[in-house]
Amino acid sequence: MTTATARTERVARTYVTHGRPLWRRVLVTRETAIIALLVAVVAVSVTAVPNFDSPLTVTFLLREIAPILLIALPMTLIIVTEEIDLSVASVVGLASVVTGLCVQAGWPFPAAMALAVAVGTVAGMINGALVTFVGLPSLAVTIGTLALFRGIAVGLLGTTAITDFPETWTALARTNIPGTPVPVVMIVFALLAVVFAVLLHFTPFGRSLYAIGLNKEAAAFSGINVGMTKFWLFVMSGTVAGFAGVYFTLLYNNARGDNATGMELQIIAAVLLGGVSIFGGRGALHGVIAGVLLIGTLGSALRLAGVTSDIINVLTGVLLIGSVVSASLLTWLHRKRVAAVGQRRGRAAAASAGS
Amino acid sequence: MTTAPAPARPFVPGIASLLKARETGIAITLVLVVVAATALNPNFVFSNDGFRDLLLTPSILMVVAVGQAVVIITRNVDLSVGSVVGLTAYFTGRLFIDVPGLPIVAVVLGGVALGALLGLVNGALVAFARVPALVITLGTMYVYRGVNVAWAGSDRINASDMPAAFRALGTGRLLGIPILTILAVVVLVVAAWYLRNLRSGRELYAIGSDPAAAQLYGLRVTRRVLAAFVASGALAGLAGVLFAARYGTVSSNAGFGWELQAIGAAVIGGVAISGGVGTVWGAALGAYLLLTINRALPIIGVDDFWQRAVVGVLIIGAIVLDRVLALRQHRRLVAERERTP
Secondary structure, rough: OHHHHHHHHHHOOOOOOOOOOOOHHOOHHHHHHHHHHHHHHHHHHHHOOOOOHHHHHHHHHHHHHHHHHHHHHHHHHHOOOOOOOOHHHHHHHHHHHHHHHHHOOOHOOOOOOOEHHHHHHHHHHHHHHHOOOOOOOOOHHHHHHHHHHHHHHHHHHHOEOOOOOOOOHHHHOOOOOOOOOOEOOHHHHHHHHHHHHHHHHHHHHHHHHHHHHHHHHHHHHHHOOOHHHHHHHHHHHHHHHHHHHHHHHHHHHEOOOOOOHHHHHHHHHHHOOOOOOOOOOOHHHHHHHHHHHHHHHHHHHHHHOOOHHHHHHHHHHHHHHHHHHHHHHHHHHHHHHHHHHHEEEHHHHHHHHHH | OOOOOOOOOOOOOOHHHHHOOOOHHHHHHHHHHHHHHHHHHHHHHHHHHHHHHHOOOOHHHHHHHHHHHHHHHHOOOOOOOHHHHHHHHHHHHHHHHHHHOOOOOHHHHHHHHHHHHHHHHHHHHHHHHOHHHEEEEEHHHHHHHHHHHHHHHOOOEEEHHHHHHHHHHHOEEEEEEHHHHHHHHHHHHHHHHHHHHHHHHHHHHHHHOHHHHHHHHHHHHHHHHHHHOOOOOOOHHHHHHHHHHOOOOOOOOOOOOOHHHHHHHHHHHHOOOOOOOOOOOHHHHHHHHHHHHHHHHHHHHHOOOHHHHHHHHHHHHHHHHHHHHHHHHHHHHHHHHHHHO
């Protein structure tokens, strides 16, 4: 008898759809914090740093961080699935060398560009195949391919540099959208950003990435093809890095084996700063874009203010550590608060039961 | 119900297990590389300088790789070692310039202490804030390198700034063997003995295999991880001091990129990046193989520029091999279980 009444009581219970109201879910997030920080940095720089608001600064800033912005998109997807791709900067270097060699051999530029992007795609396939079909951890694989792709790039070209590219194409990499200080490459970035944002946030494929990042086995049991998903992510990363390599070559009019050395760490730092968890399953693209812009803006403003690049490096490091430690600290505080509330309720219940 | 006593593991490994060990494979590869290079150019081993360089060149990376292996065994990673090497190398030089008359032992200890301190910062952030080591050490890699560049500027330490007795540490020999190599081997043997025989050393493997289980079992995970990072930092610090002694000139980019070389050496040596597997012997042999191949390539007739590609192939080859062996072992164990009723 009593069990029956208990069961009906349980059925009658209603649950709220969300634990927190809408405004808190939108505003109190890592992404919002990073965007706010970006806005603050821009505001302070505009008022305090002379020449920061000139169009030329904006142009140079965007040109310089365009490769990082581009590669950060697929990198976000990869880190959301709890993998990592350390080889991207080496792919940029390899694509740069391939572009240079093709142009030197007299190929028309579009063909050289196509081959460079294809090489990037193949590089991504190698990473993906080693992770998916051989079943290796991506950290180890991409440390290996980091050395391998860079080694091929340096091996192909040695210490020489190719600096002879068609004028029309190098000019294209440096032109702005008419009437604005924004470089043309930002159009490509905007298109890709929309594609990746839709892919990550509004398609079943994108949602499955979060599922994989949170729990691989549960994702596999719910019908997600974990292996192939990862494979395609690495292919995407390789393709975008290949394109970024072509852009890098044109921008600096220079194809060298050691182009973009160390850029992988800048990209990963920016992605993590943007609120993507290295444990996977958490992160959003708008935060990542804000993260890249934040690092870029901070660097550009400080350089204009006469701060040397080593101090900027220190700041990048501190920012990265600060962002993850603060997230960890906030979770800990939240858990403590919830536990304290629970204890208080428990004590109150015990007191009323005793009386 | 009688349970057969488990066969006691002999302290001195038998021939069979020695042949199967991963370290043996790397050692054989290393010998093959040296033999091939020597066959083409006898000076590789048999000249005075050749023999010295053969032992000397990999010694410093070996020390860093041993520290890195200890950290990787606990399922963490230390990306900041390259920056720590650079910072301590510069610090060593500055000590000689700014505090004249300081005994050499004090300077060496000072360098190691600075490295340990930098490692402690990493370890504290990783262990207490429960943030992945990859992120923290990526951050400290930037910070330490930035501090180094800001401190040194375009300035650099020259050989003439350091006393001859200290420089002799880097170039001198004892019974024909470079002192640097002897130091590196001593470090290696102590670390290997600690990891194999001491309780706290075994606990590092337990933590790396399954951190959650280690915590539930009552192991002091926080303390052990912290200690692993301090050890890695201290060894990188020692490597920095040795770097100053060996090369004489220290600019602000000393040790640049060593973190990936050290991780590569550990991975080649069979230390699994997912923790809990591997020995420091393997990591040290990996470091040895890496740098010896670098020196052997030009002699074999491969252009210098392809060195990094070979390193990449080696790393990937090593992890693929590990994976294949692990799968085979797994299948064999399953088959054995099904045979026994």
